[in-house]
Amino acid sequence: MIPFENTWPYDRFGQDIYVQNCPFCQAENVLLPLKARDMQELQDRVKKLLVFPCCRNRLTLVDADSDYLLASRPLRRGDRSKST
Template sequence: MIPFQNAWPYETIMGDLYVSSCPFCDEENVLLPLKRTELPDIQDGKKRLLVLPCCHNKMTLIDADHDYLLTDRPLSKRTQFK
């Protein structure tokens, strides 16, 4: 079972990947330094270090689907889903 506290929702807009808010600094509408073409590699098990452009915090992506990125650690408590 996937730990939902490690999941982070994202959106694809015009081929770019965005998150509605950063889980670390709460910056809104963050453009991720990740290409949509990299998602299949992540889904196949290739880990990807993601450095957020807003606050330079790092997380490792270990899986992805059409709506969520799965990280190797729980995200900030303020972004956990209820």
């Protein structure tokens, strides 16, 4: 099972990949330095180092699907089961 706390949602607009909020500094609408080829490699299980342009925090991505990036460490705080 994929740990939900290690995921972060992203959006595609044409060839650009954005996150609505940076998981580190909470900057809005952050354009990520990822391209379609990078996303395909992530889906093929090739790890990628992502440096957020807003705050220069680093993150190792290990997978991606059409909605979420999967990181090697938690990006979310709190216990998801408490929200039900």
